[in-house]
Amino acid sequence: MNTLDPLPRPAATASGTAPADAGTAPSADSAAPAAVDGRSARWEAHRGERRRELIRAARRAVHELGPDASMEDIATAAGTSKSVFYRYFGDKAGLQQAVGELAITLMQQKVLAAAQAAATPRQGLCNMVSAYLQMAQTSPNVYAFATTGHPSAAGPLGHFFDEVVAMMADTIRTHARGAGSPLLAYWPTAALGLVRNAGELWLMAPASPGKPDHGELAEQLTTWLFSGIAADVGPQAT
Template sequence: MNNDQARSAVPSGTGSPDGRSSRWQSHREERRRELIKSARRAVHMLGSDASMEDIAAAAGTSKSVFYRYFGDKAGLQQAVGEVVLSQMQRRIQEAAQSADTPREGLLAMVSAYLQMAATSPNVYTFVTRYGSGDPEGASGAVSGALGHFFDAVAEMIATPMRSHLGDSREAVIGYWPKAAIGLVRNAGEQWLSTPDSPAKPGQESMALQITAWLCVGIAPELSPPVRG
């Protein structure tokens, strides 16, 4: 029996005073964390379409080990996604807390999102793509962590705008966060997938542009005149 088989084995019985059961569980959890880190590194190097076999080879183990710990590729995506998206959420929250105005807060959050995603576009795509016909079974299993992430970010961006607009605009602000998240995500992902060229905006310019769209729209000069 190799180390992975030994670590993933469940000891018989109901445990013992010497804590063997808890030690086995601790070993298994530590091994799972190691595999998640290895998978993240492999996807970063190999691309978001890396197969389970390729990921396992890069991790120095077998595909069966990954299936034993994560079930299938969707399970691995979900596990990696929980780690990556949690880190992104914390970074976005920290960025929001450093801002003095609602617009500065939006810019800080958009900048943090783009920066984290651009750190490894392969990993970002790996954990945010699901239900795309992946032959290895990647599916909606990832959507739980992903949905929680975008819901949390939507609430983060809504808080300063509620404070700025006041209760009189609550009916409007109730719809805006999810629409804003859709804009940020789709614009950000298109920016990530656009090949580098002189025409492609830099990260700072893209963050400023997205923030402007969120705050004043694409053509503020077309706003209807204020009626007296």
């Protein structure tokens, strides 16, 4: 199953409705005892599992309803009340953060693995861009929900991109001739801006015969980053 794919719906009860929420007392949705003992440890473990269930339910709801789904819409789709989501996540921004942390962690693992499988900086970048686009494409709604409202340097997506920038910088330093130009320090961040903005524009574009797949776009972006756009716009532009 891909990172952003929706998960199977909860099993229905005999009456055909979704299972009742665990928020009725006693439950993980109640305040945990203050005492740190075996009982409180079990309670916290139960609350942690409940929180993960809510994150998965939110991902599934957003995948189906879109990134602008309200907390009430998400709670209804999850078969519970919005007060439960507020209790666990504080507000919608907190839920976005939690969904983003899960999705981006899994995305990061795939992107890093793709880079490590490459023999050259160019192939490593192409692999990373392709993996990033492919993972985001599994659910543009979830991607947008997890990233909307977060500036590029904040939130789970910011952390993910910080890691990618650092990895690209390490790769460039390793393969640069001699000490390399000091200006190379700017390249990973600039490259990331191009990839992210182009990728998000591509995600929002409707399907059409001329729309590239994630592999084609990754190859084109890599060519622009390593060779420029002269080959595409013609010699008169140089």
